[in-house]
Amino acid sequence: MTSLRREAENGQIAERYSRQVLFRGIGIEGQRQLSAGRVAIVGCGATGSALASLLARAGVGLLRIIDRDYVEPSNLQRQSLFGENDAAESLPKAIAAARKISAFNSEIFVDSRVEDVVPGNIEALLEGVDVILDGTDNFETRYLINDFAVKSSHPWVYAAAVGSYGVTLNVVPGKTACLSCIFPSSPAGMVETCDTSGILNSAVNLIASIAATEAIKLLVEGVDAPHLRRTLLSFDVWTNEHAEIAAAQPRSECRTCAKREFIHLAGEQRPHITLCGRNSVQIHERQRPIDFAEMKQRLAAHGTVRHNTFVLKFWREPYEMTLFPDGRAIIKGTTDVAVARSLYARYVGS
Numbered sequence: 001m002t003s004l005r006r007e008a009e010n011g012q013i014a015e016r017y018s019r020q021v022l023f024r025g026i027g028i029e030g031q032r033q034l035s036a037g038r039v040a041i042v043g044c045g046a047t048g049s050a051l052a053s054l055l056a057r058a059g060v061g062l063l064r065i066i067d068r069d070y071v072e073p074s075n076l077q078r079q080s081l082f083g084e085n086d087a088a089e090s091l092p093k094a095i096a097a098a099r100k101i102s103a104f105n106s107e108i109f110v111d112s113r114v115e116d117v118v119p120g121n122i123e124a125l126l127e128g129v130d131v132i133l134d135g136t137d138n139f140e141t142r143y144l145i146n147d148f149a150v151k152s153s154h155p156w157v158y159a160a161a162v163g164s165y166g167v168t169l170n171v172v173p174g175k176t177a178c179l180s181c182i183f184p185s186s187p188a189g190m191v192e193t194c195d196t197s198g199i200l201n202s203a204v205n206l207i208a209s210i211a212a213t214e215a216i217k218l219l220v221e222g223v224d225a226p227h228l229r230r231t232l233l234s235f236d237v238w239t240n241e242h243a244e245i246a247a248a249q250p251r252s253e254c255r256t257c258a259k260r261e262f263i264h265l266a267g268e269q270r271p272h273i274t275l276c277g278r279n280s281v282q283i284h285e286r287q288r289p290i291d292f293a294e295m296k297q298r299l300a301a302h303g304t305v306r307h308n309t310f311v312l313k314f315w316r317e318p319y320e321m322t323l324f325p326d327g328r329a330i331i332k333g334t335t336d337v338a339v340a341r342s343l344y345a346r347y348v349g350s
């Protein structure tokens with residue numbers, strides 16, 4: 001690089017990121033590391049929105065935002081990347097997030113993926129990133145991420161929030177405990193969901209801020225970053241109770257990182273999932289894409305239909321079906337998988 005070009009580039013970095021570059025832990029070289037950094041955020045709800053927003057503003061060069069869901073009015077209380085227009089249009093969250101980010105940092109690249117992370121696609125979705133961040137709402141996906149991350153030596157950060165409480169853990173495969181070391185099976189206390197316990201937006205933002213900072217340390221200083229936290233940290237913003245549990249060492253009998261049995265990666269593709277307390281079921285069984293225009297014609301006789309480029313919505317009381325171009329559907333109005341399946345078979349077909 002010529003010295004002139006380097007100077008010009010330094011000038012640009014210096015302006016946008018001047019306050020961050022001034023911070024001793026980052027500096028101009030750290031900022032370059034962030035620009036070259038690639039981060040995947042799995043799930044773009046409340047935690048994912050906050051993570052993406054912080055890292056995009058900090059100048060992380062590539063954010064791959066993966067989310068299977070669309071924006072709804074009840075998201076707006078805490079999911080900071082979305083607006084009322086996104087909810088009115090039922091925009092997929094990964095698309096809405098990219099639009100919002102481009103309005104405040106057009107210099108970074110956002111790679112939006114409207115997909116459900118499953119064993120069959122996790123490698124394609126997460127390969128080639130430096131750090132994986134958890135914005136999911138369920139342990140099933142977290143164990144899947146943990147399997148992938150341990151197997152392929154990707155650092156990842158677990159983050160969860162419910163009620164007024166948040167918890168986070170850095171997993172550096174081969175160096176620290178992994179998620180299965182700490183929770184060999186889904187922790188009973190974490191089966192509460194946003195729907196049963198509600199959620200404070202401040203709890204989400206606290207835990208996302210901590211997780212985003214750990215990601216920045218990983219990008220700037222690598223997996224041996226001296227200040228990288230090596231504990232499971234929990235904090236309740238309402239009661240102010242907080243705790244840290246040691247997680248610096250892998251557990252010698254851990255099925256995942258010691259025995260390297262990747263049972264979640266090997267698992268069958270999940271054909272359906274009941275979503276986080278939303279009175280809805282996801283169906284993903286069809287292997288071929290859907291032509292929205294054709295589907296709209298077909299469904300118009302049976303109820304109300306509307307679509308844009310990204311989603312097609314079909315209302316037939318008491319159900320609401322949202323279809324994605326790859327054939328995936330979210331059926332609202334039931335938690336009964338058999339009911340959802342039969343609706344799908346009747347209206348969409350196989």
Ligand SMILES: [Zn+2]
Pocket residue numbers: 177178179180181182250251254255256257258
């Ligand atoms: Zn482990």
